[in-house]
Amino acid sequence: MNFDDTPQEAEFRATARAWIAANAPKQYEEELRKSSLGRTVLRNANILEVAKAWQKKKADAGWACLHWPKEYGGRGSSPIERVIWQQEEGPFGQLSRMFIIGHGMCGPTMMAFAREEHKRTYLPPLASGEKVWCQLFSEPAGGSDVAGLRTRAEKDGDDWIVNGQKIWTSGAHYSDYGILLTRTDPTVPKHKGLTMFFLDMKSPGVEVRPIKQASGASDFNEVYFTNVRIPDHQRLGEVGDGWNVSLTTLMNERSAIGAAVSTGFPELFEYCASLMLDDGPAIEDRAVRSKLANWAVKASGLKYTSMRAISALSRGERPGPENSIGKLVAGSMIQDVATYALDLQGASGVVSGEEAELAGRFQAMLLRAPGTRVEGGTDEIMRNIIAERVLGLPGDIRVDKDVPFNKIPTKGRG
Amino acid sequence: MNFDFSDDQKQLRDQARKFLAEKCSAKAVRVVLDGKAPYDKELWKGLAEMGFLGVAIPEEFGGAGAGHLELCVIAEEMGRANAPVPFSSTVYLAAEALLIAGSDAQKKKWLPAIASGEAIGTLALFEGKGNPSSKNVKLTAANGTLNGVKKPVADGAIADFAVIAARTGSTGRDGDVSLFLVDLKAGGVEVKSLTNLDPTRGQAEITFKDCKAEPLGAAGEGWSILTQVLDRAAVLCAFEQVGGADRALEMGRDYALDRIAFGRQIGSFQAIKHMLADMYVSATLARSNSYYGAWALSTNAAELPEAAAAARISATQAFQHCAKNNIQVHGGMGFTWEFDCHMYYRRANAMALGLGSLSYWEDQLIDRMRKKNAA
Ligand SMILES: Cc1cc2nc3c(=O)[nH]c(=O)nc-3n(C[C@H](O)[C@H](O)[C@H](O)COP(=O)(O)OP(=O)(O)OC[C@H]3O[C@@H](n4cnc5c(N)ncnc54)[C@H](O)[C@@H]3O)c2cc1C
Numbered sequence: 001m002n003f004d005d006t007p008q009e010a011e012f013r014a015t016a017r018a019w020i021a022a023n024a025p026k027q028y029e030e031e032l033r034k035s036s037l038g039r040t041v042l043r044n045a046n047i048l049e050v051a052k053a054w055q056k057k058k059a060d061a062g063w064a065c066l067h068w069p070k071e072y073g074g075r076g077s078s079p080i081e082r083v084i085w086q087q088e089e090g091p092f093g094q095l096s097r098m099f100i101i102g103h104g105m106c107g108p109t110m111m112a113f114a115r116e117e118h119k120r121t122y123l124p125p126l127a128s129g130e131k132v133w134c135q136l137f138s139e140p141a142g143g144s145d146v147a148g149l150r151t152r153a154e155k156d157g158d159d160w161i162v163n164g165q166k167i168w169t170s171g172a173h174y175s176d177y178g179i180l181l182t183r184t185d186p187t188v189p190k191h192k193g194l195t196m197f198f199l200d201m202k203s204p205g206v207e208v209r210p211i212k213q214a215s216g217a218s219d220f221n222e223v224y225f226t227n228v229r230i231p232d233h234q235r236l237g238e239v240g241d242g243w244n245v246s247l248t249t250l251m252n253e254r255s256a257i258g259a260a261v262s263t264g265f266p267e268l269f270e271y272c273a274s275l276m277l278d279d280g281p282a283i284e285d286r287a288v289r290s291k292l293a294n295w296a297v298k299a300s301g302l303k304y305t306s307m308r309a310i311s312a313l314s315r316g317e318r319p320g321p322e323n324s325i326g327k328l329v330a331g332s333m334i335q336d337v338a339t340y341a342l343d344l345q346g347a348s349g350v351v352s353g354e355e356a357e358l359a360g361r362f363q364a365m366l367l368r369a370p371g372t373r374v375e376g377g378t379d380e381i382m383r384n385i386i387a388e389r390v391l392g393l394p395g396d397i398r399v400d401k402d403v404p405f406n407k408i409p410t411k412g413r414g
Numbered sequence: 415m416n417f418d419f420s421d422d423q424k425q426l427r428d429q430a431r432k433f434l435a436e437k438c439s440a441k442a443v444r445v446v447l448d449g450k451a452p453y454d455k456e457l458w459k460g461l462a463e464m465g466f467l468g469v470a471i472p473e474e475f476g477g478a479g480a481g482h483l484e485l486c487v488i489a490e491e492m493g494r495a496n497a498p499v500p501f502s503s504t505v506y507l508a509a510e511a512l513l514i515a516g517s518d519a520q521k522k523k524w525l526p527a528i529a530s531g532e533a534i535g536t537l538a539l540f541e542g543k544g545n546p547s548s549k550n551v552k553l554t555a556a557n558g559t560l561n562g563v564k565k566p567v568a569d570g571a572i573a574d575f576a577v578i579a580a581r582t583g584s585t586g587r588d589g590d591v592s593l594f595l596v597d598l599k600a601g602g603v604e605v606k607s608l609t610n611l612d613p614t615r616g617q618a619e620i621t622f623k624d625c626k627a628e629p630l631g632a633a634g635e636g637w638s639i640l641t642q643v644l645d646r647a648a649v650l651c652a653f654e655q656v657g658g659a660d661r662a663l664e665m666g667r668d669y670a671l672d673r674i675a676f677g678r679q680i681g682s683f684q685a686i687k688h689m690l691a692d693m694y695v696s697a698t699l700a701r702s703n704s705y706y707g708a709w710a711l712s713t714n715a716a717e718l719p720e721a722a723a724a725a726r727i728s729a730t731q732a733f734q735h736c737a738k739n740n741i742q743v744h745g746g747m748g749f750t751w752e753f754d755c756h757m758y759y760r761r762a763n764a765m766a767l768g769l770g771s772l773s774y775w776e777d778q779l780i781d782r783m784r785k786k787n788a789a
Contacts, residue, residue: 001419005415006415009415283784290773292780293779296783297699297724300702300728301699305699305701307417311415388687393671393681393682
């Protein structure tokens with residue numbers, strides 16, 4: 001057990017640090033440092049443009065998507081080097097959140113299932129942030145039950161014709177490409193009739209309509225498909241094997257989102273260290289300390305759990321279902337942390353936005369947090385995964401498992 | 415950077431697990447639980463023969479000289495087996511105090527005896543209600559003799575010697591406390607066993623009347639030594655707790671697969687699955703925090719105080735959480751004396767108090783984090 005850098009790791013760190021010092025967009029450092037879940041504001045700049053510029057700069061110098069192979073725009077780095085990079089990148093790493101779906105989910109799926117020439121064409125500009133990707137899985141009738149989706153793809157010569165609707169698609173409004181899960185055979189049980197593609201979001205017949213979120217922001221969308229043509233060579237995996245392909249995406253999603261989810265703890269600790277309550281500093285209050293200590297050990301537990309996972313990766317093990325733990329714990333924690341920070345503010349906690357305490361960072365966190373517990377699989381689905389795939393408990397009873405998809409009932413009531 | 419035990423250490427874990435599965439079955443634990451023996455003497459001898467008692471004691475003092483990571487590995491297995499032996503008192507508390515503060519002569523006298531299983535040691539710190547605090551130390555030491563009462567003392571009734579915190583000054587500060595070593599078999603000591611939450615590890619009240627004692631460490635340094643001892647013990651106990659939590663989770667999982675209700679395995683009910691998933695989550699967080707503690711302990715890192723408090727809190731919570739829900743998964747069976755669930759429930763709740771309760775460690779953690787942030 002060793003936390004110190006090996007000589008090679010130390011050298012890598014020094015090189016990364018020097019490069020970041022010379023190249024990072026420092027004018028945004030302070031704002032990025034003060035941002036938290038639900039609140040990344042750059043007052044005088046468009047965040048997508050800043051993010052793209054930083055990503056491009058990183059890619060040109062070989063610092064983008066570090067663990068990807070070089071021929072696909074990466075650096076071929078070890079998992080540990082990736083961690084070192086993240087440590088050194090610090091608040092600037094927040095900017096890559098704009099690309100998390102492309103880098104964390106679409107990229108790995110393309111790498112596993114796309115043709116070699118497509119990998120070489122599409123992956124480098126994805127790594128460099130020049131092209132943004134989205135994930136078109138969820139539908140009104142298929143969220144947790146992804147395999148219940150209804151968007152159809154029908155073969156027409158060398159093309160497929162797609163009709164249907166996706167929903168909750170993050171970043172679709174500024175995406176160039178997407179990976180798309182469709183139903184190609186409604187007469188077989190639901191998991192067997194799915195097929196995966198990637199497509200150009202500018203294709204005729206694709207319509208993106210932003211949805212206003214509960215938080216007030218609009219980061220996700222409805223996407224409609226009307227006779228959209230996708231050439232067969234953009235199929236990922238075999239016809240009817242879309243479920244397996246999507247499992248690769250979802251497994252990567254859990255580790256990508258799980259590793260990136262913040263807990264809100266550092267923000268709360270810092271806040272309590274400076275906050276004065278009626279009878280003295282918050283941090284000296286017994287009740288406050290107890291709450292903080294409980295969250296502190298969750299936050300550190302998550303941190304060291306992911307270090308253990310990285311050590312396992314370095315030994316060549318694959319990321320497993322135990323990665324579900326990150327999002328499960330952090331999701332409800334950030335919600336509780338935000339609620340508590342506002343509790344400490346008392347009546348004035350109700351004010352949000354720029355006028356609020358700390359420019360409303362905890363209010364923004366509170367309003368964004370419910371989404372964290374839903375996106376990428378709900379808390380309940382995460383618990384099912386742990387129970388079934390880590391602990392080996394029986395799967396849920398599935399009444400629709402052997403039923404042809406077009407015979408499954410679609411309404412709960414009436 | 416590598417955040418895992420080495421292959422050798424994992425091999426040691428397998429060896430310890432196998433040994434304990436054989437020598438420390440639930441049936442063996444029950445002999446002590448039922449009050450038929452104060453501890454498992456055979457097992458204690460066996461642990462000595464395996465070299466587990468002295469795994470972190472240097473070779474020059476009769477130990478294996480392996481190190482603290484190895485001791486963490488053994489600790490986890492001791493917790494998993496719910497071993498009814500004075501391991502934590504002797505190995506984490508008494509031996510660590512000697513390693514930190516003992517004179518050469520004291521180390522030569524007691525450490526080989528610990529490693530070979532001949533001497534059981536303990537730490538006598540508490541005097542009734544309250545958490546570790548120099549203010550709570552009332553027992554006095556003057557001219558090499560002790561007067562006062564310690565309670566509860568873990569394994570006090572079977573210990574051969576004790577490290578004792580005594581008051582030697584009157585400034586009202588930590589510097590008033592000094593440590594002493596007492597041979598409990600000599601005169602001036604009166605021991606009374608106490609009924610306690612976890613009969614597999616006894617508790618006692620010890621009264622000292624003009625009892626001869628020799629200083630351990632410099633006068634006035636007692637509290638600072640104790641803080642170090644408690645931090646180290648916090649990490650080691652955390653591993654026992656992680657082992658116990660893991661075992662309770664495993665018992666719950668196994669029962670959920672076996673028991674049928676409403677024509678289904680109860681493990682197919684989501685309420686049960688989710689309860690077990692949450693047990694897995696808390697056990698995993700505790701394990702990860704404890705690994706960090708193990709690293710800090712084994713390298714004597716500056717992070718040890720903070721890491722120890724985090725490991726302690728996390729592991730205490732996890733063991734309590736897993737032990738209580740294990741009973742719930744077992745339903746009525748879980749609440750019988752016959753099933754083993756309550757042994758882990760008892761151990762979890764007793765261990766939650768032994769080094770100071772959760773609220774004490776919460777305070778410690780926040781103080782230490784503040785200090786680090788200020789630095
Ligand atoms: C901010 C945000 C961003 C998103 N981004 C994307 C994206 O980019 N691309 C994309 O494809 N999707 C995206 N999603 C969709 C997301 O994956 C789904 O919302 C999620 O999987 C839940 O599906 P649902 O909304 O249909 O809820 P439902 O599946 O209808 O769930 C409703 C409730 O029922 C519970 N439930 C459902 N099934 C079970 C079960 N088997 N056991 C126990 N409880 C169950 C759920 O836990 C939940 O509490 C995003 C969602 C959010 C909130």
